[in-house]
Amino acid sequence: GAVVSQHPSRVICKSGTSVKIECRSLDFQATTMFWYRQFPKQSLMLMATSNEGSKATYEQGVEKDKFLINHASLTLSTLTVTSAHPEDSSFYICSARDRLSLNTEAFFGQGTRLTVV
């Protein structure tokens, strides 16, 4: 159980275009989903926390107009990178918590490698 799926796993886009990344909890309901960004050989940096049906909470320094997050249902959150630039190229990872579980661990998707050319 506790499977989180991300799509796509890799995407290459042109500078100036927008890219949408999906994060789904496949076998549980996730009230909260988290979006992380990871640069090569570095740790995961939290970008934002999204709760179903409400606006996302962004970490300091993360542009909310550039990284649009929608959490429309208990099993789906999306991250849209708008007007992408080469410096947005990174590994984006989502995670989710099972709202019915008494435990508090977070399960991660397989990540999305974004390359902006």
Add this chain to the structure above:
Amino acid sequence: GQQLNQSPQSMFIQEGEDVSMNCTSSSIFNTWLWYKQDPGEGPVLLIALYKAGELTSNGRLTAQFGITRKDSFLNISASIPSDVGIYFCAGLNFKTSYDKVIFGPGTSLSVIP
């Protein structure tokens, strides 16, 4: 803000050897998590710890939640080549569903056959 430190930063060991890595925090957590990440993949949860002093095993892996709640360690016994990867500790203070999982910088493990 809350920060985690992991040591060592990297390690090269011979297959069959035991491994120990450590995670310390500047503040208290009530949950400690250990993840392993393979290249190009998302982190996979190895062990979750919920109580100070708790010692938990998962196969060849053993982790402990420090008594002070500011540290945790992960041991891997009899290492094998597939143990290669980046090991992240993560801390969490569970109060509401908004709580964040804070990651350490990671320990890179290489196993020499």
